[in-house]
Amino acid sequence: MTNYDLIATSAMGLEALVAKEVRALGYDCEVENGRISYKGDALAIARSNLWLRTADRIKIKIGEFKATTFDELFEKTKSLPWENFLSEDAEFPVTGKSVKSKLYSVSDCQAIVKKAVVERLRTHYKKTGWLEENGPFYKIEVALHKDVALLTIDASGSGLHKRGYRAGQGEAPLKETLAAALVMLTNWSPEKPFVDPFCGSGTIPIEAALIGQNIAPGFNREFISESWSWVPEQVWDEARTETEDLANYDQQLDITGSDIDHRMVKIAQENAFEAGFGDLISFKQMQVKDFTTTKEYGVIACNPPYGERLGEKDAVQKMYEDMGKALSSLDTWSIYVLTSNEDFEKFFGKQATKKRKLFNGFIKTDYYQYWGKRPQKIK
Known part of the structure; x- marks a missing residue:
């Protein structure tokens, strides 16, 4: 070879x-x-x-x-x-x-x-x-x-972020590759609850589901190198068989996405259906300030509005404050927030455990990480 x-x-x-x-x-x-x-x-x-x-x-x-x-x-x-x-x-x-x-x-x-x-x-x-x-x-x-x-x-053709499940999108969709990164940078594992309270067109929850069931992100699309004689058809057959063999479709998942905009919730549901997760991911219309849960040791990962447009700043700051209050009692949950707003911690009301610099397109952002309590080990 x-x-x-x-x-x-x-x-x-x-x-x-x-x-x-x-x-x-x-x-x-x-x-x-x-x-x-x-x-x-x-x-x-x-x-x-x-x-x-x-x-x-x-x-x-x-x-x-x-x-x-x-x-x-x-x-x-x-x-x-x-x-x-x-x-x-x-x-x-x-x-x-x-x-x-x-x-x-x-x-x-x-x-x-x-x-x-x-x-x-x-x-x-x-x-x-x-x-x-x-x-x-x-x-x-x-x-x-x-x-x-x-x-x-x-050797790819269309960029690898084009997974093939996006039936619709919002004004500023998060690239699937970045959404996958946001999930992979958390401490989430498939048996834990996962929530995105600003789900938009559903990209982060869908990428979490793909990761949770170990489904190859390119399983549903074609690549430019499939037409090349020196990458034989049997090579692609072997690679695709491997993706099927390693996928864990029986893995139970508890993934929820919510958004204030009912139109985005509908788009998210359509995208999840296209990706094969129509019944696995729950989507609902909700404001972040109304979020409550009795579950423990879950993960929240989200890409909320940044407030970069004129006139949005005050509303976004208020939303960060509401978010901080709504999530403040979730001491066993780990929370991850991507935003370009440098005052996020001040409005959220808590300093992050860790920050990581990332780019959302050309926008310089920070990924604020708040680590929840770990479950006690049974002796």
Whole structure:
């Protein structure tokens, strides 16, 4: 089996979580800003796409080199073994980005990489005219950072956050990858109650259910690399069989989502149904100040409004205060809140046990963590 250089890309702040997931799949990895690098065969490509909950996408690294001139970019790109990946009829658009590099014109870099790959393939396949480009799709990216060019092929297609269950969404939906991270950063385990009192379109409760039953997040979608001849169909069959074998559909779950907006509750119910959790997750319309429970040792994880829009600030501060009062008696529950509001602890009325910096899209946020009492061990 050929081993490839693989990269799982990650949102800032989630690199350690992605690396933990990659290692759990059995691959050693190295962590850098926004990317986790590891080696793996064709099966690793399929398994990574199916299983990684917090990664943005899987890429195959074709080469990395210093390039300060267009000639250098062309020659070094041309010297890479593109024929090992791209068939004679491959369709291969080139995307690009450049940060702090002498070659700052992205469109020129894209054109040069495209030309170099065409030259390499023409020579290998002994073609004189145009390449047809009517076969399998390969998205090549040239990413320049401080004069180092990284050339990759995207093995995911749509971003890994697109699980395939989102029938509808609200105005500012939380990415599924971040929602999964919020659940994984808690102390929740499937036998405990789980509540999201600001569930919106239901993303956090649905991701909790996927985690709780060990269902691969990519089980219900397709990937661009499924059309490549060198990732054979039987590899995908093997990877998908593994997801079925490891799923624990009998695991009982106690997951609830609530929201002040009845339209969002309806969307959340539809999304849960699409994900296969129509009967497993309870959704209801409710304000956070009305939340009560007699259950113990549960977990609350949520992404409430941040109050960043004009005119919302006072209402959001009041909501944080109400939330603090409603949840203050839940001393056995652990509470996790994602917000960009730097005064959250003041309004909530309690200092967090721990804070973790995360990005919700381009918004810098903190994940405030309040750890509840642990159950007493029976001697």
